[in-house]
Amino acid sequence: MQSRNRLMDDMSQLMTNAMGVAQGARQEAETAMKSLMDRWLADRDFVTREEFDAVRGMAQKAREENEALKVRIAALEAGQGK
Numbered sequence: 001m002q003s004r005n006r007l008m009d010d011m012s013q014l015m016t017n018a019m020g021v022a023q024g025a026r027q028e029a030e031t032a033m034k035s036l037m038d039r040w041l042a043d044r045d046f047v048t049r050e051e052f053d054a055v056r057g058m059a060q061k062a063r064e065e066n067e068a069l070k071v072r073i074a075a076l077e078a079g080q081g082k
Contacts, residue, residue, distance in 0.1 A: 047055075
């Protein structure tokens with residue numbers, strides 16, 4: 001009786017090769033999807049995080065200045081008796 005079965009060895013080798021092919025296909029699909037997403041995002045007019053933070057800071061400063069001006073106007077109106 002043989003200690004190794006040739007059919008089982010062939011099946012094992014086939015499965016090992018199939019797993020290698022599947023892993024390669026997965027990596028290729030991931031690379032293709034990443035490339036597609038990069039191109040799609042590049043075509044959009046998205047702002048960078050730095051730009052967003054800068055504009056948000058400007059808006060916050062404008063709101064604070066607006067509130068200060070409201071208080072000042074209210075004080076001036078109160079002084080005139082309106």
